[in-house]
Structures are given as C-alpha cells and as structure tokens.
Amino acid sequence: MTRDDIKDLILDIIADIDEDAEFAGLDSDKPLRDQLDLDSMDFLDIVMELRKRHKLQIPEEEYPELATLNSCVNYLEPKLKDQ
Amino acid sequence: MADYQLVIIGGGLSGLASGIRAARFGLKTLIVEQHSLPGGLNSYYYRHGFLLETGLHAMTNFAEVGDRHAPLNRLFRQLKLSRKTFATHQQLSSLIRFPEVSLRFSNDLALLEAEVEQQFPHCRTPFQKLVAAVREYDPFHPAPWRSARRFLAGLIPDPLLVDMLLLPLMVYGNSEEHDMDLGQFVIMFQALFVEGFFRPHGTMKDFLTMLVEQYKGFGGELRYSSRVAGVRRQGDRVEGVELAGGEYVSCDTLLSTVGAPGTAALVGWPADAPKYEGQMSFVESISVLPAAQRAVLDAHHTIIFYNSQQTLSYKRPAIAMNPDWGVICFPENFQDLPEQDFFQVRITNPANYAIWKQADPKEYQRLKADSEARTFARVSEIIGNYQQNRVYHDSFTPLTIERYTAKAQGAVYGSPIKIKDGLTPYSNLFMAGTDQGFLGIVGAMLSGVTIVNQRILMRS
Numbered sequence: 001m002t003r004d005d006i007k008d009l010i011l012d013i014i015a016d017i018d019e020d021a022e023f024a025g026l027d028s029d030k031p032l033r034d035q036l037d038l039d040s041m042d043f044l045d046i047v048m049e050l051r052k053r054h055k056l057q058i059p060e061e062e063y064p065e066l067a068t069l070n071s072c073v074n075y076l077e078p079k080l081k082d083q
Numbered sequence: 084m085a086d087y088q089l090v091i092i093g094g095g096l097s098g099l100a101s102g103i104r105a106a107r108f109g110l111k112t113l114i115v116e117q118h119s120l121p122g123g124l125n126s127y128y129y130r131h132g133f134l135l136e137t138g139l140h141a142m143t144n145f146a147e148v149g150d151r152h153a154p155l156n157r158l159f160r161q162l163k164l165s166r167k168t169f170a171t172h173q174q175l176s177s178l179i180r181f182p183e184v185s186l187r188f189s190n191d192l193a194l195l196e197a198e199v200e201q202q203f204p205h206c207r208t209p210f211q212k213l214v215a216a217v218r219e220y221d222p223f224h225p226a227p228w229r230s231a232r233r234f235l236a237g238l239i240p241d242p243l244l245v246d247m248l249l250l251p252l253m254v255y256g257n258s259e260e261h262d263m264d265l266g267q268f269v270i271m272f273q274a275l276f277v278e279g280f281f282r283p284h285g286t287m288k289d290f291l292t293m294l295v296e297q298y299k300g301f302g303g304e305l306r307y308s309s310r311v312a313g314v315r316r317q318g319d320r321v322e323g324v325e326l327a328g329g330e331y332v333s334c335d336t337l338l339s340t341v342g343a344p345g346t347a348a349l350v351g352w353p354a355d356a357p358k359y360e361g362q363m364s365f366v367e368s369i370s371v372l373p374a375a376q377r378a379v380l381d382a383h384h385t386i387i388f389y390n391s392q393q394t395l396s397y398k399r400p401a402i403a404m405n406p407d408w409g410v411i412c413f414p415e416n417f418q419d420l421p422e423q424d425f426f427q428v429r430i431t432n433p434a435n436y437a438i439w440k441q442a443d444p445k446e447y448q449r450l451k452a453d454s455e456a457r458t459f460a461r462v463s464e465i466i467g468n469y470q471q472n473r474v475y476h477d478s479f480t481p482l483t484i485e486r487y488t489a490k491a492q493g494a495v496y497g498s499p500i501k502i503k504d505g506l507t508p509y510s511n512l513f514m515a516g517t518d519q520g521f522l523g524i525v526g527a528m529l530s531g532v533t534i535v536n537q538r539i540l541m542r543s
Contacts, residue, residue, distance in 0.1 A: 037151050041157060041536065045160075049108075
C-alpha cells in the first residue's frame with residue numbers, strides 16, 4: 001500500500017464507524033480524536049477494523065501511534081507494504 | 084479448536100449488544116437464550132391480539148441525534164446502528180408525587196429546577212450545587228461504595244426533597260435497600276433527570292428484531308429455547324456449556340449475562356451466593372383500556388412516581404406487596420405518538436419474593452387478586468378508576484420475573500453488589516449486564532459493549 005492508500009484506508013474506516021464523520025478541513029498533523037470528536041470506544045473500532053481488514057495486530061501500548069492521520073501512515077506503512 | 088470463540092449466556096439486551104460487538108469483528112459467536120424470544124427482562128408477548136411489552140416503561144438516557152458523547156449515541160455507534168434513522172419519542176412530563184408536595188420533571192432539567200425552586204425555595208441553590216456535582220462526578224472511575232444518602236444529606240437541607248429525588252432514581256435501578264452507591268446515583272440522575280425518558284417509534288419487538296438482525300448480519304448465531312444446564316471447567320478456566328438437552332458446546336471465552344447468583348450456580352463458583360441476591364422485586368400490573376376512557380382519568384403524565392407516606396421506605400416489604408409507593412406509567416404518553424384505539428396503564432409496586440415463593444397455587448392466586456385490589460385502592464385515588472371498561476388485565480409477580488428473566492429472586496436490578504470489572508475467578512469467564520452495574524436498556528447494552536471491548540477484543 002502507498003502512503004495515499006493508507007490515508008484513504010483510515011478515512012474509509014472512520015467513515016464506516018461514524019455516520020457523522022466530516023473530513024472537510026481535516027489537518028493530517030493534528031489529532032484525529034480532537035478534530036473528529038472521537039472517543040476511546042471509536043478509537044478501538046479503528047484498531048478492530050484494521051485487524052479485521054488487514055490482519056493487523058496492534059497492541060494497546062501502540063494505540064498512540066494512530067493519533068494523527070500522518071502518524072497512522074508512518075506507523076502502518078511498513079506493516080502494510082506488502083498488502 | 085473450540086466450537087465457538089465466544090458463547091454468550093442470555094439473549095437479553097446486554098447479551099445481544101455483546102454479541103453484536105463480537106460478531107462485528109469476526110469472532111465466531113453463539114448466544115444461547117432459554118426462552119423462545121429475545122429480550123430477557125425487556126421482551127414482549129401477545130394476549131387477545133395485543134402486543135404487550137414487558138419491562139419497558141420508557142427508555143432512559145435520551146439524546147438528540149448528533150450529541151456524540153451521549154450514552155445512547157455512543158451505543159449506536161458501537162453497534163454500527165444508524166442513530167439518524169432510529170426514530171424516538173420523548174416523554175411528555177413526569178411527576179414525583181408525595182402526600183403534600185409534587186415535583187414535575189421532563190427532559191429539560193430546567194423544569195425540575197423551577198419546580199424545586201417553587202416547592203422548596205430554601206433548596207434552590209443546594210439543588211443547583213447538586214446538579215453541578217453530578218455533572219462533575221465520573222461514575223465510571225473505579226471507587227469504593229459511598230453512601231448517596233449521606234452525600235445528599237450534606238448538600239440538600241430538606242430530607243423530604245432528598246426522598247423525592249431518590250424515589251425515581253431508586254425505583255428505576257437501585258438493587259440495594261434504603262441507600263444507593265453514589266456512583267449509581269450519579270448514573271441514574273444523569274439518565275433520568277438530565278437526559279430523560281423516551282421510547283423508540285416502534286415496539287420493543289421491533290427494537291429487538293433490529294438487534295437480532297444486526298447480530299445475525301455480522302454472522303452471529305443465536306439459539307432460542309436453549310437453557311444452559313451447567314458450565315464445564317478445568318482449573319481456573321471454563322471450557323464450554325452443557326445445554327439442557329444434553330448437547331455440549333465448547334468455547335474459548337464465555338460471557339454470562341445471567342447475574343452473579345445464576346452464574347455462580349452454573350459454574351459451581353463457591354461465591355457467597357446470598358450476599359449477591361437482590362432484595363428488590365416488584366409486582367407489575369398492566370391494564371388495557373379503550374382510548375375513550377382516557378378522558379375520565381388523570382392520565383396526562385408519562386410516568387408518576389408516587390409515595391403515600393411522608394418518607395421513602397425503599398426496601399423489600401414485610402408483606403407480599405406494598406402499595407404505599409410505586410410507579411404509574413402510561414406507555415402511550417410520549418410526544419407525537421399516533422393515537423391508538425387502546426391505551427395502557429402499568430403499575431409497579433415493591434414485593435416480597437419469599438412470600439410469593441412460599442405460596443401454594445391457590446394462595447398465589449389469592450395473593451395476586453389481593454395485590455390487585457390493594458393497588459387499585461391506592462392508585463385509583465391518584466389517577467381515577469382505571470379498571471372501569473378495561474379490556475385486558477394481567478399482572479406479573481417476582482416469580483414471573485424470576486422464571487422469564489433468570490434474575491434470582493425476581494430482583495430486576497440484580498445483585499446489590501456489583502462486579503464492575505466483569506471479572507470472575509475464571510480467566511476466560513466474564514459477566515455483563517445488570518450485575519455489572521449498568522442499568523436500564525441503554526445501560527445493559529453498554530455493559531455488554533464495554534465488557535466485550537475490554538475483556539475480549541482488546542485482549543485477543
């Protein structure tokens with residue numbers, strides 16, 4: 001997956017878990033949590049969707065790596081390079 | 084390999100919500116429900132062409148679409164159900180009625196504040212302080228039991244107002260007698276007074292169908308009329324469930340929603356069972372009346388919480404049923420509900436399980452008739468003659484509740500001791516539902532969601 005693919009994947013997952021998600025004006029370097037008003041239960045859904053769709057196991061201590069869109073891409077790029 | 088990754092005992096609201104979470108993320112899941120219908124305490128049945136709902140008076144925790152942090156809306160996101168297409172009807176207004184003073188409340192807290200100010204002028208500021216304290220308190224942060232009564236006595240200078248505020252909060256979800264845990268008080272205050280009552284546009288049957296379809300859509304399996312007779316265990320782990328028909332189903336993880344006493348009995352968990360047995364049970368009567376009868380009754384509130392004594396005696400009565408306090412609900416009284424040909428009056432009063440349990444069939448029928456008459460004598464003084472022209476009547480006792488909901492001693496709110504973390508002495512057996520400390524339909528479902536999230540999804 002390219003970096004852009006991963007970005008799309010994350011946005012697709014968020015749109016899927018949250019019918020209210022609005023991506024206009026989203027800043028890739030700012031926390032998704034604040035910008036999209038996600039709570040810890042929503043965050044777990046992102047992790048679970050990544051597991052379901054791409055067999056990725058993300059340990060709880062690494063959840064902070066998913067804080068912003070760019071940090072998601074940085075964190076997931078090596079894990080998804082062959083998918 | 085086990086037959087299922089997750090088996091859930093009980094197809095009530097916490098079991099269904101748990102099942103949806105697990106199945107949504109690919110766990111091979113089976114729910115076993117002892118009855119032929121889902122819902123547990125909140126189910127339905129048909130009599131004389133009427134669909135009658137059990138349990139449900141109203142749902143608590145009302146939230147507008149878009150209020151993202153409200154429990155109702157978080158619940159819908161977690162279950163991947165569309166909140167936007169789930170139509171709701173808010174309550175009209177409700178009443179707390181004591182001998183000399185009454186307080187109205189609605190889903191706008193300002194009404195209760197104004198009522199308190201009018202009826203208890205000296206409590207205006209203390210009540211505002213209470214509301215502020217409730218808003219700041221995090222009831223989900225683990226904390227030891229703390230007396231809500233003591234907390235209230237320190238804030239509100241009038242014991243009558245304290246009892247009046249406690250009546251609805253206790254009767255809608257307190258498993259302890261007399262007092263309640265402060266955290267539980269805060270949860271209930273938010274659920275009833277801040278967020279408020281509503282009902283879905285559809286029936287309880289429609290609501291349950293929506294949940295079952297969501298669960299099955301994610302690949303979950305559900306077996307009705309399947310009673311779990313025992314749980315097989317090996318050391319500190321459970322291995323599977325034995326069904327009443329003799330079949331054995333193995334699982335990696337087991338989630339029980341049948342309460343602490345029920346779970347302990349199934350597993351042979353040497354828990355101190357009596358201390359987990361709730362004392363609070365109720366008799367409920369349902370009367371169905373023709374719409375025209377509405378005009379002769381004082382039936383304009385959604386729910387009336389009444390007490391005919393000066394102080395609130397929230398405990399198991401010494402007699403079969405105590406009509407001194409209770410709940411009168413008009414399930415058709417919600418905003419913008421279409422006019423029906425009939426309407427219901429539902430009355431709930433505290434009852435003594437042990438007395439009903441001891442009665443032989445003849446005595447049981449006599450107790451039922453006697454309860455009905457004593458409730459009528461008290462409630463007809465409040466709302467008028469609700470038996471005249473009635474087309475249908477039925478009542479449930481603590482035994483009915485125990486039989487249909489697996490709640491030990493018919494204790495609708497379960498054990499007075501809550502197992503908030505859902506853990507048991509067995510490493511792969513967890514508990515969700517009422518005895519985990521979340522109450523009401525939204526609470527029971529959030530309990531299932533939370534336990535699956537914390538104990539199963541985040542660990543697997």
